[in-house]
Each structure stands twice: as structure tokens, then as C-alpha cells.
Amino acid sequence: MRTVLILVALTGLAHANPAAEKVFQDGKALLAQGKIAEACEAFRRSQELEARVGTLLNLGDCEEQRGRFATAWGAFVDARALATRLGDGRSSLADQRAAALAPKLAYVTMKIPSTGRPAGLVVRRNDREVPDAELGLEVPSDPGHYEIEVSAPGFVAWKQSLDVAVGQRATLDIPALVADPNAPAPPAAVAAVSGPPPVTSHRIGIGAGIGFSSDSDVSFGGRVLLHLAPVGRATIRAVPSMFYSDLSLEDPSHEVKIYAVGIAVEYVSPIGxxxxxxxxxxxxxxFVDDNYAGNSRDPSGSARLSPTLRLGRSVDVGLHLQLVATTDDIVGLGTLGVDYFFY
Known part of the structure; x- marks a missing residue:
């Protein structure tokens, strides 16, 4: 009973992938029919499905019968490495088969100029791209006929035929490619359109200022700046403020003090x-405090324009110009202000 269990386990290991086993058996049948190329392809597909030492040995033997000695040598070398890793006793057989093929190996070296290599240069051998790492190295190659093509965008492709015999060492010097006069000119670089940096939205700041009216009255006070929403590179902000003014009157005993509370909505756009x-x-x-007429309240409306110098990300220095209309007068007001943004 114990022996049966061991045999079953070994069989499971040998046929872990049924598809790989099926294709492997197809390869053996094709080889027996003399269909060497088809058999080699079947062994290769089986190896891709499941890596096995036996499959690699059969693939190497098949490729050797086909006359592709470098491909066969590579299969035996891979079989030796896999057998060594798995502790498979066939590693010595794979090593012997690889050593027997060594005298038949052909080598091809493809050299490209060390300087002036065009961007996007591609070397193809029989329509298959040659890895950059192989260029300049002696690479084991199957004997036969090769078509070499070297191309790069904007250059005339270079083509060359190469015939390699068994055991030959061939070197192919690839010349520098010639610029193609009929190649379309590369698109002109489009300069980036730069503009002033956008006004940062959602910022909160406080400011102070001193102003003069068209009536020569002096005012001073503060304001809060609340950025509400961006509009392209600009932004919309709300500006609540409170200013104090002590009016200059001809009668020195007549005192009029004004406490102005307001709210403005501004569109702020970068101009540099x-x-x-x-x-x-x-x-x-x-709110008017008049020692002659008493206290009163006077509503107002204003139009505003503020050219502003931005000092870094936190400080603005601006000249705030206003045209203010009250119930009985229209005055101009200019205020020099400094705003500090802390958020």
C-alpha cells in the first residue's frame, strides 16, 4: 500500500499540468513523424506551460536535429540549471549535451558607433528586435541567413544581409545612420504661455489704513478680507470695514465725528x-456724532478700485480709491492700506 501511494505521488509531480503533458506528448509524436519544426514548437509550448527538465532536454535534442545549434545549446544550458536547482540527476546529461554542441556554435557581434547614437535607434534581426544589452557582445547564434535592419526616427534605415556558417565568428559593423532629407521636421517647440500667478482663493486677512477725502478730512480704521470663491485666475472677496473720521470744520467749537461701518464685494484679478x-x-x-445737531445715521454706497502691490504670500500694500455717495453729498476717498493674510 505504501509503494502505491509513492508511485501516485511521483506521477502527480510528473504530470502536474495536464495541458503541458498533452502538448509534450504531441511533440514526441510529431518528432516520430519527422515533423521536426512542429515538434520543437510543441516542446517549447509545453515548457512555457510548465518548466521541466525532461521537456528542455527534448527541446534541445529537437533543435539540434533541426540544425539550430545555438538554440539547442541554450535549451541544454537551461536544463542543467533547472536540474541543479531541483536536485535532478539529469544535470550531468544536460551538461554533456551542451558541451558537445560548443564547437558548432556560431557567434555574431553587432557593433554600433559609440557616439552620436540617434534617439529611438532600433536594431532588428529577421524582424525581431535585438536587445540593447546584446549590442557589442559576442552572441551565440544559429547558422543561417539573417536580415539586419537599423532604424531611428528622422534617419534613413540601414539594411544588411548576413550569412553565418556553423562555428563561424562574424562581426557586423553598423555605420552611423544618415539623416533623412524627406523626414518631416519635428514640431516647433511651443513656448509656454505664462501669465501672472492666480490670486489665491479662500484667504483670510486683516488690514489697516489711513485716508483722505476730497473735503480734506482724515480717516483711519481697519478691515477684514474674506476670499469667497475663485473665478479663473481671479477671485471674489468680501470686505467688511470700520473707519473713523473727525471732520475739519471752520467753527472750532463744532465737532463732528463719523464712525463708518461698511461691507463691500470685490473682484480681484492679477495683472502682473x-x-x-x-x-x-x-x-x-x-454713525454721525454732531455736538450741534446730535446723533444721526446716514446710509452710503460706494464704487471702489484698488491697485495693489503684493509682497510675498502674506502682505498687500494698496491704494484704495472710492467714490462715496451719501444722502446729501458725493465725496472721493483715497486710503493707503496694508493687509496681512494669515490664512
Whole structure:
């Protein structure tokens, strides 16, 4: 009973992949019929499905009968490596078969110029691309006829036939490719269109300023800047503010103090690497403290324009120009302000 179990286990290992075994048996049948090329292809497909030492030995033997000595030698070398890794006793057989083929090996060296290699250069041998790592090296090759083609974008392709005999060492010097006069000119580089950097959206800042009206009155105060939403490279912001003004009157005993509270909406657009321009409208309410007439409130509206110098990412220095309309007057106001953005 124990012996039967061992035999079953060994059989399972030998035929782990049924598809690989089927194709392997097809290869043996084709070889017996003298269909060597088809048999070699079957062994190769079986090896791709499942790597086995026996398949590689049969593939090497098949390719040797076909006269492809370098391909056969490579199969025996691979069989030796696999057998050694698996502890398979057939490693010595694979080594003997590879050594027997060594005198028949042909070698081909394809050399390309060491300098001036065009970008995208490709070397093909019988329509198969040659890896860059093989260029300049002596590579075992099957005897036979080869068509070599070397190409690169913008250059005339170079072609050469090469016949290699059994045991021959052939060297092919590939010349520098000649520029193709009929090749389309490469597209002209399009310069990147650069513009002023976008105004950073969603920033919060505070500012202070001192201003002068067209009536020669001085005012000072502060404001808050709240960036609401980006619009392309620009942004929309809200600007609540509060300013104080002590009016200059001809009667020194007459005192009029104004506390102006307002809110504005501005469109802020970059006009250069370090400059922005803000324009908008505002509404306000002026609280008037008049020692003659008493206290009162006066609504106002304004149109605003603010050319601003941006100093880094945090500080703006601007001239804020306003045309302010109250219930009984229209005045111009210019304020020099500094804004600091902390978010």
C-alpha cells in the first residue's frame, strides 16, 4: 500500500499540468513523424506551460536535429540549471549535451558607433528586435541567413544581409545612420504661455489704513478680507470695514465725528507677477456724532478700485480709491492700506 501511494505521488509531480503533458506528448509524436519544426514548437509550448527538465532536454535534442545549434545549446544550458536547482540527476546529461554542441556554435557581434547614437535607434534581426544589452557582445547564434535592419526616427534605415556558417565568428559593423532629407521636421517647440500667478482663493486677512477725502478730512480704521470663491485666475472677496473720521470744520467749537461701518464685494484679478487689481461696490452706514445737531445715521454706497502691490504670500500694500455717495453729498476717498493674510 505504501509503494502505491509513492508511485501516485511521483506521477502527480510528473504530470502536474495536464495541458503541458498533452502538448509534450504531441511533440514526441510529431518528432516520430519527422515533423521536426512542429515538434520543437510543441516542446517549447509545453515548457512555457510548465518548466521541466525532461521537456528542455527534448527541446534541445529537437533543435539540434533541426540544425539550430545555438538554440539547442541554450535549451541544454537551461536544463542543467533547472536540474541543479531541483536536485535532478539529469544535470550531468544536460551538461554533456551542451558541451558537445560548443564547437558548432556560431557567434555574431553587432557593433554600433559609440557616439552620436540617434534617439529611438532600433536594431532588428529577421524582424525581431535585438536587445540593447546584446549590442557589442559576442552572441551565440544559429547558422543561417539573417536580415539586419537599423532604424531611428528622422534617419534613413540601414539594411544588411548576413550569412553565418556553423562555428563561424562574424562581426557586423553598423555605420552611423544618415539623416533623412524627406523626414518631416519635428514640431516647433511651443513656448509656454505664462501669465501672472492666480490670486489665491479662500484667504483670510486683516488690514489697516489711513485716508483722505476730497473735503480734506482724515480717516483711519481697519478691515477684514474674506476670499469667497475663485473665478479663473481671479477671485471674489468680501470686505467688511470700520473707519473713523473727525471732520475739519471752520467753527472750532463744532465737532463732528463719523464712525463708518461698511461691507463691500470685490473682484480681484492679477495683472502682473506682483500686482493685483480689485474693483467692486459697497454699502455702508455712517454713525454721525454732531455736538450741534446730535446723533444721526446716514446710509452710503460706494464704487471702489484698488491697485495693489503684493509682497510675498502674506502682505498687500494698496491704494484704495472710492467714490462715496451719501444722502446729501458725493465725496472721493483715497486710503493707503496694508493687509496681512494669515490664512
Amino acid at each position: 507677477p506682483s500686482f493685483v487689481l480689485a474693483a467692486g461696490v459697497g454699502l455702508g452706514l455712517n
